[in-house]
Amino acid sequence: MLINQEDYGKVDLVLKTNMDDKFQVRINKEKCLGCGTCAALMPEAFEMDSEGKSTVKPNQKSSDEMLMVAKSCPTGAIEIYDEADKKVWPE
Numbered sequence: 001m002l003i004n005q006e007d008y009g010k011v012d013l014v015l016k017t018n019m020d021d022k023f024q025v026r027i028n029k030e031k032c033l034g035c036g037t038c039a040a041l042m043p044e045a046f047e048m049d050s051e052g053k054s055t056v057k058p059n060q061k062s063s064d065e066m067l068m069v070a071k072s073c074p075t076g077a078i079e080i081y082d083e084a085d086k087k088v089w090p091e
């Protein structure tokens with residue numbers, strides 16, 4: 001399921017991972033410092049955009065792997081939502 005970005009204002013991103021097609025990962029661009037940690041840890045799933053902010057790439061990572069990287073973000077900018085669109089990380 002793709003996210004209607006209009007519903008999320010400044011929360012950019014849309015993602016798509018295999019994550020059982022239940023979970024979604026979004027980058028909160030306002031919180032992203034552009035440190036590059038996520039892209040360094042998992043270049044298959046994260047990359048930096050032209051403005052120096054992280055974006056999520058289509059990938060086949062598991063929800064556990066994505067959560068591991070999300071937890072490494074110093075600002076909690078990597079947000080994970082369940083299929084009910086409830087934010088499960090950061091808690």
Ligand code: SF4
Binds near residue numbers: 036
């Ligand atoms: S780890 Fe967090 S703050 Fe750093 S680039 Fe990734 S999303 Fe942005």
